[in-house]
Amino acid sequence: MALVLADRVRETTTTTGTGSVTLGGAYTGFQTFLAGIGNANNTYYTIANVVTGEWEVGIGTYTSSGNTLSRDTVLSSSNANALVNFTVGTKDVFVTQPAERAVYVGTNGTTTTLNILTATGDSSFTSTGALQISAGTTGERPAGAVGKIRWNSTLTQYEGYDGTNWTLLGGAVISNDTSTASNLYPTFSSVTSGNASTLYTGNAKLLYKPSTGEFQMSAPVASNGIVVNSQTVSASYTIAAGFSAMSAGPVTVNSGITVTVSSGSVWTVI
Secondary structure, X not given: OOEOOOOOEEEEEOOOEOOOEEOOOEOOOOEOHHHHOOOOOEEXXXXXXXXOOEEEEEEEEEEOOOOEEOOOEEEXXXXXXXXXXXXXXXXXXXXXXXXXXXXXXXXXXOOEEEOOOOOOOOOOOOOOOOOOOOEEOHHHOOOOOOOOEEEEOOOOEEEEEOOOOEEXXXXXXXXXXXXXXXOEOXXXXXXXXXXXXXXXXXXXXXXXXXXXXXXXXXXXXXXXOOOOOOOEEOOOEEEXXXXXXXXXXXXXXXXXXXXXXXXXXXXXXX
């Protein structure tokens, strides 16, 4: 089943009531629903009786068996936008484009007004302009919006709802972490500029602790042959048991700063 629109699809019906209508053939110069819409497909329709003034615009399903058009959803009508109980007489039935389901450009030629666009297949936007999507603050996030995307003006980020959480699209929020005392895996990008399509993580051979700024690695490799350290110890530090340290001197320990060497450990200043 697909939503199908076609030009110059127009037939008649003498069906009364509020149910499906049986189509009676195309007007001269027009095509039938079978030819234009096809069996089991949806379409936008109008049913109108020009004598009585009864009319209805909606979404229906054409069925070739019996040559009928169901009236599944009423969009507007002469009966306060509800199903019309059509009376006796010949009615026109034709494919239409409802105004409330249209995307159109404002009369000033520059302001684009967007209304609801309903499609059951792939959609294509081929203009050289831009698509305006919904925007709002974090507190204005809609409920029950699975699969929808929006611009979050609080975070200045695009976001989408996966059914459980709102997640950012095409980027991540950066925050400064100085409190986590656990060893974390650093992340790496596949590029040095532009957009990164893939991020990689380290493993237990390379760890980072945000609270202390410490790196752990299997072996530091200085590809240019130089390892650099400051000549001033400006923060207290404890060389843990089972570890030894080495510094290129001279080294000055600032006033009030303590370097603690655990039992069995060694600090060598070269």
